Amino acid sequence: MxxxxxxxxxxxxxxxxxxxxxxxxxxxxxxxxxxxxxxxxxxxxxxxxxxxxxxxxxxxxxxxxxxxxxxxxxxxxxxxxxxxxxxxxxxxxxxxxxxxxxxxxxxxxxxxxxxxxxxxxxxxxxxxxxxxxxxxxxxxxxxxxxxxxxxxxxxxxxxxxxxxxxxWDVDSASRFTSLAEGVCLARDLVNYPASHLHPDNFADYLAPLAAAGVAIEELQEEQLKQLGMGALLAVGGGSARKPRLLLLRYCGKNAPEQPLALVGKGICFDAGGLCIKTTRQMFPMRGDMAGAAAVAGTLLALARQQANVHVVGILAIAENLPSATSYKPGDIIESASGRTIEVYDTDCEGRMVLCDALHYAATRCNPSAIIDLATLTYSVMQGLGPVFAGLFASDDKLAQTLLAAGERTGERFWRLPLDSAYDEGLRSPVADLRQHAKTDDGDAPYAAAFLKHFAESVPWAHLDIAGKELLEEDAPLARAGASGFGVLLLEEWLNGQ
CATH class of the missing domain: 3.40.220.10 (Leucine Aminopeptidase, subunit E, domain 1)
Structure with a gap:
């Protein structure tokens, strides 16, 4: 940077x-x-x-x-x-x-x-x-x-x-200098093209986190198979570069024993798989890992600050490419939770990789709450435009505190419905869940309803940040290119816990 x-x-x-x-x-x-x-x-x-x-x-x-x-x-x-x-x-x-x-x-x-x-x-x-x-x-x-x-x-x-x-408060200035480093790391990760940043080397770009004291573990293909992460493996199966799950942990000196979990979608390039995107849709897809970038940037900021928090970050890293080994519409995939998923659209890969990562966070990290970030749906962009990103939450207090942090930092969210009625659209005659609803309307709440199952009753918020990751022209805080969206919000929220 x-x-x-x-x-x-x-x-x-x-x-x-x-x-x-x-x-x-x-x-x-x-x-x-x-x-x-x-x-x-x-x-x-x-x-x-x-x-x-x-x-x-x-x-x-x-x-x-x-x-x-x-x-x-x-x-x-x-x-x-x-x-x-x-x-x-x-x-x-x-x-x-x-x-x-x-x-x-x-x-x-x-x-x-x-x-x-x-x-x-x-x-x-x-x-x-x-x-x-x-x-x-x-x-x-x-x-x-x-x-x-x-x-x-x-x-x-x-x-x-x-x-x-x-x-002048030197400690306050130090906090915000560390926060700037985190935002700029997230910008760098999103700005790198897929020729430079991909599943094989994503962990290498996290060297600043390791230097700041963040523990990093990389789970590769064989370990993912042992964990039963069929959804993540299915999405990454079309690429010669196999998927990864990156585990990050930062714990301050007097931080609580129970962590907060951040889960990030890390699709380094999304061609749509066999349900291939158009050129116009595909061109900005180097930014489809902006959720993972925001999690990494947040962990760097917290570690540099020596913040008194305990946070685990889980990054689901893959490429969604078409090939002879790609997953297909109509496939039935078994996820790490044991739930089976009927695939409708291979371009709905974000919810697939997130479902395994969410289940891992909920069942293996013992978190007090989970927040996931993902550039997930076009419908949230169409519904909210450029002003707000979408927030879905199973817990009202979690939603309210995130919304307040967003207002303070300028990374604004609008709470959208997470209603049990959306579950009806995800019923499948051949699997536990459909990956996509039977209608194309309202895909964002259906995607959130799908992910809700994999948070396993842990208080959970889903941040759909589609459209916020890349700027086509200069904005007040960032030039055209990657925005680093999400880091300001998460750092503010976590330091307020």
Whole structure:
């Protein structure tokens, strides 16, 4: 990953003389004490520039001021950049991150790399003051992300930022720097094409997790057979690269003995199998492992933070390709749970690999709750559009806390029905379950109803993140390409448990 932001914390408000830019924080129509004092030294240059008619005082607004030469025998920055964080009473974690990302892009556009920033706002905010600094730095780091395999001219802009002021919280900043690493790892994994990332080497890309203290175990084909994982094996059977189940575990020092389980769909490339996709449908399918990427990124963030949580991650890794050995419509597959599944559509492979992974989590990890993430259905994209991802849950408290975490981080979900009436559409005359309902309408709730059986009565939430994994154009926190969606939500939720 390329995310070239180095943050240096200073113990005093004395900034290094060789810095070229000073970032001045503005809160709506007001400066903090230090900025007001500096404005007086500059004969009101800051306040005059911010009083121009074009200035709106909106969050994320940037005012660029080229400073006159300093008096003789004095040294100061050549540029002042006023970054508005908006009305303190209306500030949110998301607005702070977006302001930080805008700052990163602005610094890149003016080719400035060495900057200073003082945070000395002491009044009440809608966001805790210590979190204010961390969220701002998180946005700066996410906005500066580049994928290493992009064109040689598109490199991450190096930013060296010196920060000071008693309102900076080093621990909070460290938490959010670790979170940025997790999001950027998830972005990298989704950005890698299937020529580079596949079942044979997926575990190799998780080296940062191992270095951070996450235990990693890889179950290969023979072990999957011993566990009876017929659904995962069936999906991966059409590829020369056989499926894997990757087991990740992180446990903080004083964490509970009982873990929380995260399950991720990891289809490294989805051609649809024998029910093959069109070219347009197939082209973005390198991102069909975004659920697994989000789980991996979350575990990295937690381990880097040394968070006081106990989490297991289970990644179902496979390729869904057409060949003479692919599974077929009409096949009856026995899953690890012993339930038999009648295959209707080989392009419904996500629920197949997840059912074995969910059963493993529920029966072998003793979790207090399970959350799975998957780019699962087109219907959730059609139903919710670009604003929300879909959430299904067997437990109301679990659903409510996830929805709240999504609102705080900007990774928003809408709860969809998990009703027993959907089970009727999954009845089969020849197997315990149909893989796909008898109708094409409402596939997302039918898929959730199918997966519910394999959570084995453990409190469970299913996050259908289809359409959120890849951005066709730049967004406030990410450039076109992989978004890293899900990591912000999961880290927020897990640290709140």
């Amino acid at each position: 390329l995310m070239s932001v180095e943050t240096i914390f200073l113990n005093a408000p004395d900034f290094p003389r060789q810095a070229d830019v000073r970032i001045v924080l503005r809160f709506g129509a007001r400066f903090a004490a230090h900025a007001s004092e500096w404005d007086r030294e500059l004969d009101g240059a800051l306040s005059r520039s911010c009083a121009l008619p074009a200035c709106t005082c909106a969050s994320g607004e940037i005012v660029d001021i080229l400073l006159p030469p300093p008096p003789p025998n004095q040294v100061r920055e050549r540029r002042a950049v006023v970054l508005n964080l908006g009305n303190p009473a209306e500030m949110t974690a998301l607005s702070l991150m977006q302001a930080g990302a805008k700052l990163a892009r602005f610094l890149e556009s003016v080719k400035e790399s060495r900057v200073t920033l003082l945070h000395d706002w002491k009044e009440t905010c809608a966001v805790a003051r210590h979190e204010l600094s961390g969220r701002l730095l998180l946005g700066l780091q996410l906005g500066n992300y580049r994928f290493a395999l992009m064109g040689k001219q598109d490199k991450a802009h190096a930013i060296e930022i010196f920060v000071s002021g008693e309102e």
